[in-house]
Ligand SMILES: Nc1ncnc2c1ncn2[C@@H]1O[C@H](COP(=O)(O)OP(=O)(O)OP(=O)(O)O)[C@@H](O)[C@H]1O
C-alpha cells in the first residue's frame with residue numbers, strides 16, 4: 001500500500017470536510033485541534049493532509065504533490081486544471097450569479113459594460129456565451145461594493161444566502177451555475193495509487209449518500 005496526500009481547502013469548506021472524514025472513522029484528531037500547523041498525519045490511515053487556500057489546492061494536485069484535493073467548483077472553473085473531478089461532496093453549496101443595482105439594466109445597456117469579479121475567467125466565459133464583449137475588472141474581495149461606488153455596471157460573484165447582495169441593495173439578474181465542493185485527483189496518482197485513491201473516493205461517496213438520505 002502507498003501513502004496518500006490530501007490537500008484540503010481551508011476556510012469555509014474546512015469544518016464540513018473534516019467532519020465528513022471524522023464520520024468515516026479517519027484519524028483526523030490533529031486536524032480538529034490544529035493550532036497553526038499546516039500538515040497533519042492521519043492517526044489511523046497512511047494519509048497526510050495539507051490545509052491550503054483554494055487556488056493552491058488545485059496547484060498542489062496538478063503537480064502531484066497532493067494526490068487528492070477538496071475544492072469548490074468555483075475554483076475549478078476559474079483555474080487551469082488537469083485533474084480528474086471524481087466526486088461532488090454536496091457541501092459548500094452556493095451559486096455564481098450576475099448582479100447589479102436595480103436601475104442598471106446591464107443586459108439591455110448599449111455601449112461599454114464593465115463587470116467586477118474575483119472570477120475573471122468564469123465571468124468572461126459567461127458573457128461570451130451571451131454574445132456580450134464586456135470589460136472585466138478583477139477585484140479581490142467585497143465585490144458588492146464595486147457597483148455601488150461606480151467601478152462597474154455589475155458583478156459576477158458567489159451567492160449563498162443572498163444576504164450580502166440584499167444588504168447592499170443589489171439584485172440578481174441571472175444564475176451562472178451551481179457550486180459545491182468537489183474531490184479532484186491527480187492523473188498520475190489515479191493510475192499509480194489506484195486502489196488507495198478509490199478507497200477514499202468510495203468512502204466519501206458512501207458518506208455523501210448517507211448524508212443526503214439523512215437530510216431527506
Ligand atoms: N458564501 C460563500 N462565499 C464564498 N464561498 C463560499 C460560500 N459558501 C461556500 N463557499 C465555497 O467555499 C470556498 C472557500 O471559500 P472561502 O471564503 O473560505 O475562501 P476564498 O473564496 O478563497 O476566500 P478568501 O480569500 O476569503 O480566503 C469557495 O471557493 C466556495 O466554493
Ligand SMILES: O=P(O)(O)OC[C@H]1O[C@H](OP(=O)(O)OP(=O)(O)O)[C@H](O)[C@@H]1O
Nearest residue numbers: 141142143157158159160161162163164
Ligand atoms: O449570499 P451570502 O450568504 O451573503 O454570501 C455571499 C458572500 O460571501 C462571499 O464573500 P466572503 O465572505 O468570502 O468575503 P469576500 O467578499 O472578502 O470574498 C461572497 O463573495 C459574497 O460576498
